[in-house]
Amino acid sequence: MAEVLIENGVNTVFGIPGAHSYELSDALARRSNDIRFIHTRHEQGAAYMAYGYAKSSGRPGVFTVVPGPGVLNAGAALCTAYGGNAPVMCLTGNIMSHLIGQGRGQLHELPDQLATLRGLTKHAERIEHPGQAADKMTAAFTEMLSDRQRPVAIEVPWDVFGQKGPAPDISPAPRRHTAIDPDAIREAARMVAGAKNPMIMVGGGALDAAAEVLELAETIQAPVASHRSGKGIVPDDNPHAMNLVAAYDYFRDCDLLIGIGSRLELQYMRWQWQPAGLKVIRIDIDPTEMVRLKPTLGIVGDAAEAARALTQALAGHKATDRAAEFEAIRDRARKASEVVQPQMSYLDAIRRALPRDGFFVEEVSQMGFTARFGFPVYAPRQYVTCAYQDNLGFGYNTALGVKVANPDKAVVSVNGDGGFMFGAQEMATAMQHGINVVAIVFNNNAYGNVRRDQMNVFSERLLGADLKNPDFVAMAQSFGMAAERVDTPESLEKALEGALAKNAPALIEVPVERGSETSPWQFLHPAPHD
The missing domain is CATH 3.40.50.970 (Thiamin diphosphate (ThDP)-binding fold, Pyr/PP domains)
Structure with a gap:
C-alpha cells in the first residue's frame, strides 16, 4: 500500500495511528524518507487537512484513521471532499476478517463500514488478502483522479494488514479520458455566434482550465462569473471577471449561458430567475450533470479540452470589445456591496x-x-x-x-x-x-x-x-x-x-x-x- 502511494506521487499522509492499522503505520514509518506523516489531534482534522492539501494543489490528499468512530469522525470531511470534487483518499482498517458482518461487538465495529464509506465516496473497496493490495489501491487512484474527481476509500481487516505476499510490479494509476463530440462543439460554436450577451459560469471543474476559459471569454467578449469554487479561474482584476453581484446585474440581459465545470448553482438555485429565451451550454466531465439540469446543449468532456476546442471552432469570430461596459457593471456591484x-x-x-x-x-x-x-x-x-x-x-x-x-x-x-x-x-x-x-x-x-x-x-x-x-x-x-x-x-x-x-x-x-x-x-x- 505504501509503495502504491509513493508510485502515485504521494509524499504526505495525515492521520492518527491506531491498533487496527499498526502495520500500515509501520510501513509509512519505514518509508519516512519518501512520505511525511502529520499526526493530528482529531480524525476530522486529519481528513480536512487532506482535503485542504488536495483542493489547493490538485494532488491527492491522503489520510488514515481507525475504523468505526475514526471513520465517522472523518465523515464530515469526506462529505466536503465529495461536494468539492477533491481527490482525497481514506485508508482505514476494520475488525478481523472472519468477524465482519457478525455483529459480535468487536472494537470499533460498525454494522457495515464498507457500505458507510460507499455512501460518502465515489469508490470504496476492501483489501481481503495481500495479493489484492496493489491492484485495489491502483484502481482507487484511477477512480479518484479520472472523470469527476472525488474521494475514495480503502479498508483492510485487522488481521490482513499484517499478512505478507509476493511483491508485484507497481506502476502509476492510469486515468480514463472522455473524448469530446466534435458535432457538439460545432453546434456550440453556432449558438455562440448567434448570441448577443453570452455569459460564462465556471466552477470547481474548471480549476485546471484557466487559460482556456480566459481565451474563450476574450474571443466572444463574455464575462466570466463564479460563486465560490470557481473563484480566481479568471483573476478578479481581469476585465472579463465578474463577481456574483456584478454577474447578477449582467444576467438580466443574458441570452446564452455557458457553464464550464459548474453546477450552475447561482443561476438555478440562488437567483431563481432566468431571462426569457435563455439558452444554456454545459461543459462538464460528469454526464449525469446533463440529466440533473438539462441544458440546451451538453458537451461531456474535460473543461480545458472542450473550451479550447470551442475557441478553435470560433476562429474568425469578431466581437466588439466590452471592457468599459463590464467595468461599469463591476463598479456598480462594488458600490452596492x-x-x-x-x-x-x-x-x-x-x-x-x-x-x-x-x-x-x-x-x-x-x-x-x-x-x-x-x-x-x-x-x-x-x-x-x-x-x-x-x-x-x-x-x-x-x-x-x-x-x-x-x-x-x-x-x-x-x-x-x-x-x-x-x-x-x-x-x-x-x-x-x-x-x-x-x-x-x-x-x-x-x-x-x-x-x-x-x-x-x-x-x-x-x-x-x-x-x-x-x-x-x-x-x-x-x-x-x-x-x-x-x-x-x-x-x-x-x-x-x-x-x-x-x-x-x-x-x-x-x-x-x-x-x-x-x-x-x-x-x-x-x-x-x-
Whole structure:
C-alpha cells in the first residue's frame, strides 16, 4: 500500500495511528524518507487537512484513521471532499476478517463500514488478502483522479494488514479520458455566434482550465462569473471577471449561458430567475450533470479540452470589445456591496495584507459568506471553500492542509468563533509540525447566521445561538503560538502583515459586537429581477 502511494506521487499522509492499522503505520514509518506523516489531534482534522492539501494543489490528499468512530469522525470531511470534487483518499482498517458482518461487538465495529464509506465516496473497496493490495489501491487512484474527481476509500481487516505476499510490479494509476463530440462543439460554436450577451459560469471543474476559459471569454467578449469554487479561474482584476453581484446585474440581459465545470448553482438555485429565451451550454466531465439540469446543449468532456476546442471552432469570430461596459457593471456591484459592514472593510484589509499569490481559506461565518463576493482572488485554487456542504468548522483544519501543500505561500484562515472551536485543538498540530497558518477569528460570541434567522424569522426566540467563548488569544498562547487582539480593519491589516512576515503559526482575534454585522444574503440570494 505504501509503495502504491509513493508510485502515485504521494509524499504526505495525515492521520492518527491506531491498533487496527499498526502495520500500515509501520510501513509509512519505514518509508519516512519518501512520505511525511502529520499526526493530528482529531480524525476530522486529519481528513480536512487532506482535503485542504488536495483542493489547493490538485494532488491527492491522503489520510488514515481507525475504523468505526475514526471513520465517522472523518465523515464530515469526506462529505466536503465529495461536494468539492477533491481527490482525497481514506485508508482505514476494520475488525478481523472472519468477524465482519457478525455483529459480535468487536472494537470499533460498525454494522457495515464498507457500505458507510460507499455512501460518502465515489469508490470504496476492501483489501481481503495481500495479493489484492496493489491492484485495489491502483484502481482507487484511477477512480479518484479520472472523470469527476472525488474521494475514495480503502479498508483492510485487522488481521490482513499484517499478512505478507509476493511483491508485484507497481506502476502509476492510469486515468480514463472522455473524448469530446466534435458535432457538439460545432453546434456550440453556432449558438455562440448567434448570441448577443453570452455569459460564462465556471466552477470547481474548471480549476485546471484557466487559460482556456480566459481565451474563450476574450474571443466572444463574455464575462466570466463564479460563486465560490470557481473563484480566481479568471483573476478578479481581469476585465472579463465578474463577481456574483456584478454577474447578477449582467444576467438580466443574458441570452446564452455557458457553464464550464459548474453546477450552475447561482443561476438555478440562488437567483431563481432566468431571462426569457435563455439558452444554456454545459461543459462538464460528469454526464449525469446533463440529466440533473438539462441544458440546451451538453458537451461531456474535460473543461480545458472542450473550451479550447470551442475557441478553435470560433476562429474568425469578431466581437466588439466590452471592457468599459463590464467595468461599469463591476463598479456598480462594488458600490452596492459596500453596505455589508464591517465585513467588507475587514476583507479589504486582509486582501491588502495577503500577497497576491496567497491562499484564503473561508469558513461558514459572516466573513466567509461575504468573501464569496467581497474578496478578490487572482488565481485558481487560492480561495479554498467547503463547496455545497457549507459545513461549520472545516476552515482552520483545511487551512493547515493547504499550507502543507504550499509551504512557500502565505495561508490565511478566516473563521468565526463558532466554527473555529470545532478544530481549535489542531493549533497543537500546527505548532508540533511547524504549519505556519495565520488564523483570524472574528468573535461575535454567537452562531451568527443562526442568531440572525432566529431574530428575524422566529420572533427573536433565541435557542442555542449565543456562545460563551474562551479567551482566544490566551488559548493560542497556551499552545506556544503568537497571538494578539485587534479591533479595526487598519489594526488587522498591520497585525496580519506582521504575522505573515514571521512565517510562524499565529492567531489574531477580532471582537465584533454580537448581531452587528450586515447580512450578506441580499447578494447571495437576491430578489428576482423585475
